[in-house]
Amino acid sequence: MNPLSVVWDVLFVDSSITDSKTSGKMISNMGEYVGVPVRDIMNWNTVMKGQKTSGAGFTSGLRFVIDVSEDTKEPVIRLADRLLSFEHELCAASSVSLAEKLPVPLDRKTRKAFPDIGRLMLSVRFTHGLGYDDAKKIKNAMGTQTKETKDGLNPLGTGKGSSGAKFSEEFRSIMSDPYWFRTFPVGVRGWDEVRVTGGADGGVYELGFDLREGVNGLVEASEGIWWEKLDPDELTLSPTLVVDCSEKLSCPFDPSNFHHLQNPEESDNLIRKVLETEDQQTGDEDVKEVVSYTLGRITRGRRIPRQMGDEQGLAHGLEEGVVGRGFVMPWLADEFVNCLGFFLMTRKPKYWRNGKSEILLVHPYSEELVESLKEEH
Numbered sequence: 512m513n514p515l516s517v518v519w520d521v522l523f524v525d526s527s528i529t530d531s532k533t534s535g536k537m538i539s540n541m542g543e544y545v546g547v548p549v550r551d552i553m554n555w556n557t558v559m560k561g562q563k564t565s566g567a568g569f570t571s572g573l574r575f576v577i578d579v580s581e582d583t584k585e586p587v588i589r590l591a592d593r594l595l596s597f598e599h600e601l602c603a604a605s606s607v608s609l610a611e612k613l614p615v616p617l618d619r620k621t622r623k624a625f626p627d628i629g630r631l632m633l634s635v636r637f638t639h640g641l642g643y644d645d646a647k648k649i650k651n652a653m654g655t656q657t658k659e660t661k662d663g664l665n666p667l668g669t670g671k672g673s674s675g676a677k678f679s680e681e682f683r684s685i686m687s688d689p690y691w692f693r694t695f696p697v698g699v700r701g702w703d704e705v706r707v708t709g710g711a712d713g714g715v716y717e718l719g720f721d722l723r724e725g726v727n728g729l730v731e732a733s734e735g736i737w738w739e740k741l742d743p744d745e746l747t748l749s750p751t752l753v754v755d756c757s758e759k760l761s762c763p764f765d766p767s768n769f770h771h772l773q774n775p776e777e778s779d780n781l782i783r784k785v786l787e788t789e790d791q792q793t794g795d796e797d798v799k800e801v802v803s804y805t806l807g808r809i810t811r812g813r814r815i816p817r818q819m820g821d822e823q824g825l826a827h828g829l830e831e832g833v834v835g836r837g838f839v840m841p842w843l844a845d846e847f848v849n850c851l852g853f854f855l856m857t858r859k860p861k862y863w864r865n866g867k868s869e870i871l872l873v874h875p876y877s878e879e880l881v882e883s884l885k886e887e888h
Contacts, residue, residue: 513621514580514612515884516550517587518873519594522572524603528557533601534570534707540599541575547590551576553692553715554707556661570707574692576610584885588878609880610871615852616808617845625844627722629872633664634694635855636713636867642792653710656862657693660714663859665689666851667718674858677770678850681763685725685847689718717873725764725843730835732762738834741827750825754838755816766846771853772812781857782806788860802865806856809849 521541527533534554542549555572579587597605610632614621637656640649662672667689669675675683693711734740738754759767766772782803789799819825823837848870855868874880 512580512884513614514578515587516610516612516871517577517579517590517594517876518608518610519545519575519577520555520572520604520606520608521574521597521599521602522555522604523570523601527601528571529569534573537573537599537601538705538707541573541597544597545575545577545594547577549575549697550578552695552697552705552707554695556691556693573707582885584881587881587885591876591881607876609874609876609884611874611884613848613870613872615805615870616849622841622845625841625848625872627726627840627844628720629874630717630719631851632715632717632869632871632873633666633851633855634713634715634869634871635660635664635859635863636694637711638792638862638864641864642788642861652861657711657714659859659862661691663862664714664716665691666716666854674854677854677858679763679768681725682769682850685720685722687719687721689716691716713867720847722840722843722847725847726835726839728762728764729760729839729843730831732760732765733834733839734831736760738830740830741825743827749821750827751818751820752825752830752833753816753818754834756814756838756842757816764843766812766843766850769846769850771810771850772846775810778810778853778857782810785857785860785865789865792865798865802856806853809853809856812846 519541521537523533523537538552551574553574553576554570555574557569557571577590579590591607594607595605617625637660638652639656640652643649643652659672662668662670663674666674666678667683667686692715693707694713694715695705695707695709696712697705733754733756736758737756737760738752741750741752759765771778785802785806786799789795789802817838819833819837823833825833851870852868855863855870856865874884
């Protein structure tokens with residue numbers, strides 16, 4: 512089972528958003544109410560109308576992230592029900608979702624269950640100047656890391672310092688509606704030490720994704736190249752179809768066009784810079800080995816043929832659906848996550864800690880989903 516967290520969001524009433532004391536009051540009230548250890552506290556960061564993305568903005572709500580990986584389904588459901596019933600004069604809405612930390616690359620079970628539409632959280636932790644030995648450079652790095660991350664972590668941003676140019680227009684079209692959060696350290700005393708007016712420990716973008724256009728485009732473009740329709744005159748009780756994706760397609764959704772696979776030489780240079788930066792920061796050979804191994808797996812670009820049969824629902828006239836659902840969708844999901852994982856690990860290694868980046872799949876909360884995710888616990 513992938514690591515799982517309960518995500519509790521409380522949005523403030525409009526009249527309290529610009530009051531600098533609101534966040535402190537709500538952290539205290541939410542912290543006392545939650546009743547369990549909190550892993551992360553984030554603030555919903557909102558900018559004034561017309562203000563640039565890199566602007567400081569203000570806090571319009573708080574997000575508590577509670578690790579429930581080791582809990583059985585019953586306490587998770589009780590916790591969620593309790594949080595949904597939270598009421599306070601400064602609270603406009605209280606909502607709960609579930610966040611599943613994704614393995615990168617995806618394992619077989621996660622790949623198979625990956626939804627074609629949903630939301631992701633891209634999370635990084637700051638280096639706080641690690642790797643610099645000059646006090647002025649350390650101070651400068653700590654002073655700019657939040658702005659660098661607010662601009663650079665958003666894969667849809669196209670302004671100065673943004674990262675949209677790293678991705679094709681088609682890849683960006685998969686994603687939408689990015690929301691920016693700052694993450695604050697939860698110390699030994701937990702929520703009681705958090706001050707959202709102070710320095711953050713990391714940044715998060717939550718954004719929507721929709722893989723359906725990509726799946727449909729690949730299925731349509733690959734017919735006659737990766738796979739052939741069944742012969743209607745061939746009578747068989749167990750039809751089979753081979754999908755061989757070894758030939759790259761001109762379709763823009765072919766993963767060979769994604770950031771992590773498009774230019775192997777450039778990818779190798781980025782990986783080398785990451786390892787050099789880790790040398791400067793910690794010199795930890797174990798960390799370097801893990802980073803190198805993970806990036807190597809992300810960038811191998813596997814294109815493995817697969818045979819599909821009647822157990823997937825294969826029948827004459829249903830080939831497109833079977834190829835899309837049983838082959839293209841899990842493969843595209845895997846490379847979509849790989850691309851974002853490569854981006855997190857190589858985009859700003861001087862500001863983002865190696866091994867601390869996470870991609871989380873955000874699920875709308877339901878008791879049925881908790882039971883499904885916890886079925887093996």
